[in-house]
Amino acid sequence: xxxxxxxxxxxxxxxxxxxxxxxxxxxxxxxxxxxxxxxxxxxxxxxxxxxxxxxxxxxxxxxxxxxxxxxxxxxxxxxxxxxxxxxxxxxxxxxxxxxxxxxxxxxxxxxxxxxxxxxxxxxxxxxxxxxxxxxxxxxxxxxxxxxxxxxxxxxxxxxxxxxxxxxxxxxxxxxxxxxxxxxxxxxxxxxxxxxxxxxxxxxxxxxxxxxxxxxxxxxxxxxxxxxxxxxxxxxxxxxxxxxxxxxxxxxxxxxxxxxxxxxxxxxxxxxxxxxxxxxxxxxxxxxxxxxxxxxxxxxxxxxxxxxxxxxxxxxxxxx
Amino acid sequence: xxxxxxxxxxxxxxxxxxxxxxxxxxxxxxxxxxxxxxxxxxxxxxxxxxxxxxxxxxxxxxxxxxxxxxxxxxxxxxxxxxxxxxxxxxxxxxxxxxxxxxxxxxxxxxxxxxxxxxxxxxxxxxxxxxxxxxxxxxxxxxxxxxxxxxxxxxxxxxxxxxxxxxxxxxxxxxxxxxxxxxxxxxxxxxxxxxxxxxxxxxxxxxxxxxxxxxxxxxxxxxxxxxxxxxxxxxxxxxxxxxxxxxxxxxxxxxxxxxxxxxxxxxxxxxxxxxxxxxxxxxxxxxxxxxxxxxxxxxxxxxxxxxxxxxx
Numbered sequence: 001x002x003x004x005x006x007x008x009x010x011x012x013x014x015x016x017x018x019x020x021x022x023x024x025x026x027x028x029x030x031x032x033x034x035x036x037x038x039x040x041x042x043x044x045x046x047x048x049x050x051x052x053x054x055x056x057x058x059x060x061x062x063x064x065x066x067x068x069x070x071x072x073x074x075x076x077x078x079x080x081x082x083x084x085x086x087x088x089x090x091x092x093x094x095x096x097x098x099x100x101x102x103x104x105x106x107x108x109x110x111x112x113x114x115x116x117x118x119x120x121x122x123x124x125x126x127x128x129x130x131x132x133x134x135x136x137x138x139x140x141x142x143x144x145x146x147x148x149x150x151x152x153x154x155x156x157x158x159x160x161x162x163x164x165x166x167x168x169x170x171x172x173x174x175x176x177x178x179x180x181x182x183x184x185x186x187x188x189x190x191x192x193x194x195x196x197x198x199x200x201x202x203x204x205x206x207x208x209x210x211x212x213x214x215x216x217x218x219x220x221x222x223x224x225x226x227x228x229x230x231x232x233x234x235x236x237x238x239x240x241x242x243x244x245x246x247x248x249x250x251x252x253x254x255x256x257x258x259x260x261x262x263x264x265x266x267x268x269x270x271x272x273x274x275x276x277x278x279x280x281x282x283x284x285x286x287x288x289x290x291x292x293x294x295x296x297x298x299x300x301x302x303x304x305x306x307x308x309x310x311x312x313x314x315x316x317x318x319x
Numbered sequence: 320x321x322x323x324x325x326x327x328x329x330x331x332x333x334x335x336x337x338x339x340x341x342x343x344x345x346x347x348x349x350x351x352x353x354x355x356x357x358x359x360x361x362x363x364x365x366x367x368x369x370x371x372x373x374x375x376x377x378x379x380x381x382x383x384x385x386x387x388x389x390x391x392x393x394x395x396x397x398x399x400x401x402x403x404x405x406x407x408x409x410x411x412x413x414x415x416x417x418x419x420x421x422x423x424x425x426x427x428x429x430x431x432x433x434x435x436x437x438x439x440x441x442x443x444x445x446x447x448x449x450x451x452x453x454x455x456x457x458x459x460x461x462x463x464x465x466x467x468x469x470x471x472x473x474x475x476x477x478x479x480x481x482x483x484x485x486x487x488x489x490x491x492x493x494x495x496x497x498x499x500x501x502x503x504x505x506x507x508x509x510x511x512x513x514x515x516x517x518x519x520x521x522x523x524x525x526x527x528x529x530x531x532x533x534x535x536x537x538x539x540x541x542x543x544x545x546x547x548x549x550x551x552x553x554x555x556x557x558x559x560x561x562x563x564x565x566x567x568x569x570x571x572x573x574x575x576x577x578x579x580x581x582x583x584x585x586x587x588x589x590x591x592x593x594x595x596x597x598x599x600x601x602x603x604x605x606x607x608x609x610x611x612x613x614x615x616x617x618x619x620x621x622x623x624x625x626x627x628x629x630x
Binding site: 039040136137138139140155156157160184185186187188189190191192193194195196197211212213214215217218220237238241251252255256257258260263264265266267268271272 | 365366473474475476503504505506507508509511512515530531532533534536537570571573574575576577578579580581582583586587588589590591
């Protein structure tokens, strides 16, 4: 199990540490897909990257909390151990298939590099392994493909190759940060199906980071909705779609273009607040149609019902 | 009368390569449409289908390799330089990326007012500022926006600035290239509502380029579906979306994201179908209904669909 416990992260803004993720707790289970949903700036990518301690390169700092992999904190292990975990136990699929591959190396050399990093296979076996990985992501003509450069491939093909590379170390957990946003609709559906298929086949736990409820509907088992650095609702995927409880989740669902009423789309007034500009009390209150003085008075805790299966951070909902 | 008419336009991108050995790519092939006041024509298709090239040809931002472009009754195909610039008032463009399309060093009042310097040079600085404010307000921004810089705005606000910049010269047509695809859903809805409102108030015509079928269905009256530089189907939005005739249109619609987890389908995603046929019907490689004759089919529209065996 991979667990985030009461994690708070800060980012550097003009020389100061500003809180961007506050008190987030999540757990990834083997064989399950957890979707982390929210709009840009809500802290979802920062949270996801913290699982590999990637944000630290850009000055993201842990303020409080911990990340536990099978009970072991990722914050007090050696650099060497962390390197083995990256790609070997927890792997990441990035958003941009156009920039995540190096344009001056062949596909083959880039896949082989990852295989060498995570296995002790010899030359012939590595090559076989590369072909098998490519076949796993639906790319049959591996021999030819391995000699090609990224720029001769479509976005969908490149994303398949990135997925193959993420699988090379046989990870137990996979983090997919907006894995399909840069792709065409027709290709998106296939990549979603591929990811879902691999995740099931190999029994991996997945953290899916997205703003797209279509993707959530396709892939997730469990959904956590983030707003202004904190989790505002968490429930099973069917519960989120059938009984969204937090006013923010409800509003997000309503403003999708397929839910038009009287020719107008529902909107959420105002903008997502930046870290540092969060409201006192409930952070969504300034944009919430249900908000009263009480909401702004003090910060709101997650309250749970259905035996803790459904949680929301709102004083107006719950049983 | 049509405010924008495009007839049999064609664009070929010359093959690149260090020794010039690459093959030419026909980006847009014999494409025609008319746009009238107050309507929205959407062009949908995947990347590389030619939809953005079509928008740029209609805007005369790219040179044509054939065909004719007419703005408000005037043929602008052959116009260039200042003669073309004078006509530009009629057609304005809103770009996809509100982060990249605004000059970071210019105040909003100057960015939005720039068009006025060209098209209404007689205005004083104060008059220009007043006009900019009026247009910003129309787009849901306030006076405080005038003296700010782009980085002080969110994505949605920047897209409002982008729309204001296009609107200030009072065009008849807005060409919108993926105007909401970089925005969050909640903000996307605000911008789509704004566009609908502006269209109702001013009778603007929109040429709306998008890959998002839900957005297109919400905003457009008519749609053209492009594949590999060809228009494969066109028609009234509800007809095309409810009864697609071209297998590619159907494939696009089938790929629309689901809206509830209960609609999940079984597919392991391992089948890769992304190729484009060089001869005959370009879609034949991916088409579940393709027959031998399709390999020699000359992709022309007949009854608003370019298919030998329409659905």
